[in-house]
Amino acid sequence: MPTPVAERVQKRRAALRAAGLRPIQIWVPDTRRPGFADECRRQAQTVAQADSHDREMMDFLDAALLDLDDET
Template identity: 70%
Template sequence: MPTPVSQRVQKRRDALRAAGLRPVQIWVPDTRRPGFAEECRRQSALAAASDLKDPEFDMLLEEAAASTEGWE
């Protein structure tokens, strides 16, 4: 026999499914893994160097950031 907690969880899941939603599983990097911070720094440096090579991309980002009026 299910516990009251599992019944509530199942009821909630059923309601979400009835609303047209479905569960998904998302895998994300393990931030506790050794080397994670170093890899973040490496990728950030690559992205920054890439941005310096393409000033038009920077202008595109500025324009996009300026056009968020009315967003909530």
């Protein structure tokens, strides 16, 4: 006989399947791993540096920001 928790999980999964969904397993970076924050910072700096040299991108971002201001 399943435990009440197992029954709830089973019921929830059945409802999700009935809604047309299916379970998947994904692997994501371990944010607790030593060096994770440093690597994030390094990648962010690399992207920011590349973007700062892309005038077209900066113009696009400025226009998007102005568009957001117009909606308030």
